[in-house]
Amino acid sequence: MDRDPSFLFSGITFNRKKFSADFARFKEIKKSDDSEETLLENKRPEVEAVEKLVKRKKRKASVSDPVEGFNVFKKSKAEPVLEEDEEAEKKTQGKKELYRQMERDAIFRKKHNIHTSGSNIPSPLQDFSELKSRYECRPYILRNLAELGIKEPTPIQMQAIPILLSGRECFACAPTGSGKTLAFVCPMLMKLKRASKDGVRAVIICPTRELASQTYRECKKLAKGKKFYIKLMTKQLVNTAEFSKVPCDILISTPLRLKFAITKRKLDLSRVEYLVLDESDKLFELGLLKQVDAVVKACSNPSIIRSLFSATLPDTVEELARTIMHDAVRVIIGRKNSASESIKQKLVFVGSEEGKLIALRQTFQESLNPPVLVFVQNKERAKNLYEELKFSDIRADVIHSDLPQLQRENAIDNFRAGKTWVLIATDVIARGMDFKGVNCVINYDFPDSSSAYIHRIGRSGRAGRSGEAVTFYTEADVRYLKNIANVMKASGCEVPEWMLSLPKLKWRKHRPKREFK
């Protein structure tokens, strides 16, 4: 039996008898093969060597030299290298564009006095049309903005709106009358998208009922045409029999009423997605802190977006904010804790308490340019001053926390309508209240802090309008002048040098006992 030379067949015995026909066929082929082999065997060794070399070269060439359009495997192996290159190139381009965008943002922010800190801060909004192009804003918001005559975003809106729309928490400090309300209401409506009956989804806390009611109206104006359930937490609402079943997307309240609703009426805030603390530094003051804390705890949704807004943001409040917020962005417009630059500020020495009424009457005689707001230290003083003015030919009214709710509302409405020329007030309306076109704010009693001063005078000079602020001071107030003088200087007003060089006081609230004389 012949051994088959093939390596593949080694060890297999071929039965030539059984497969004689096939064997004969193979033999024929073998014959020809043999003849070739014979030829090869007869080759000269040098020819063989050259042939081997050529063969080896051919083999090598087929492995290492890709022939375009021919070697499929080569091609498919070469492609990822190209893709990786393209990918890397894309990445570099992406990074370059990102840096260019960051540079453009920085220039834009500088131009608008926007100061930010935090990571990955979204680009500021240059125009309200970007609400649609960047964030797919529904047409009703743009329509309502146009109807309200709001054309360009203010600096706080430019920056706070994209931050909140990108799902980031934020604490913001921007001057009085600079449009902070819209800066948090607009993204809130956009994020909520549509009405739902699944429980409260957004909460806005304001320190006073008047401000809560104003914010409620602003929300309604911007949501016009969309059936959101927007509720103001009134005594009536909180006492409704089916309180927990009242549909509510956005709830606006003072901390006290909200805490009452949580503890006594089992209000569920666990689904709240947005929480705004307006006038946040006021809300963090001792009198309100406990109630605010209860609300913040009740809003237990882990993906909640919280934001803090105010015209004054003391360092202590910032520190507190940082402890409760996640990866928050800090936005400051202009200088932190400064007065609006559109207010002309003046300090008037009145000697003693007796001098105040004389100075006030004199001021009104010289020029009474209504509407005018007169701030006093407490409700007793408000009542007393009102008694002095009510029988004069000046149309005066008064507002303080001792008045029944309806009377408070009427006082605001009449002042807004121009029926009241001079409104005497305690600090209950010093924050957030937006009376259009208040020409002058008179601090009849010296404010008890620089932030109280900033908020009080901020009732005038709003939304780019000009305004005036006059602050009376007595001998007893002199030692507290420095703080107010500093605020005035920072906002560009002229202040006598001696006031600025008064000794620095470790801040204590200046609330002396004032006799009405």
Ligand SMILES: Nc1ncnc2c1ncn2[C@@H]1O[C@H](COP(=O)(O)OP(=O)(O)OP(=O)(O)O)[C@@H](O)[C@H]1O
């Ligand atoms: N982009 C805008 N263009 C013009 N007016 C605006 C714009 N945004 C808001 N306003 C108007 O500016 C006024 C002041 O706005 P807002 O009450 O929100 O100020 P604020 O910053 O909250 O002030 P405060 O610190 O006193 O609470 C309002 O009458 C509001 O309608």
